[in-house]
Amino acid sequence: MRVRASAVFEQGGKILCMEYIYGGKKVYAIPGGGVDHDVPLHETIVDEWKSELGVKVEVGDIIMVGEALGTKRHPQTLHIIFVAEALHGTPKVRPENTHSLEIAWVPISKLNEYPLYPDVGKQLYEYFSNSAQRSISFTQNCMERGYW
Helix, strand or coil: CEEEEEEECEECCEEEEEEEEECCEEEEECCEEECCCCCCHHHHHHHHHHHHHCCEEEEEEEEEEEEECCCCCCCCEEEEEEEEEEEECCCCCCCCCCCCCEEEEEEHHHCCCCCEECCCHHHHHHHHHCCCCCCECCCCCCCCCCCC
16 A cells, blocks of 8 residues: 655645646645655655755644545555645745646635545545644654564
């Protein structure tokens, strides 16, 4: 199973996405990437945001976890989506490190209408529209005491 870690940054009622063209259609991706062997999730996100967008991101807790079933073209993928608590710098696509065309600020009010990757627009709309936002606490090392 492939694991993809990403983070959602909200500002002014919009979330930061990366715009791609797939199959002749625009798709908006939550910035992040595949997790390499032995690389911590937060480190993956920080590295992806820096290399693809040229910014430093502070990663918070998990907003949601979702599974994309495998197909002939794509492996089964576990998506772990965090909240991006702060952004340092101005995001700009770095074409040497991504196939993204540009950044896009997607209005939260229209998340259900945009083709989002992963396809969690409805869930993100509910998360940001709920005044009592819930997240899942993230433990960076749940084997710290090494009992085994």
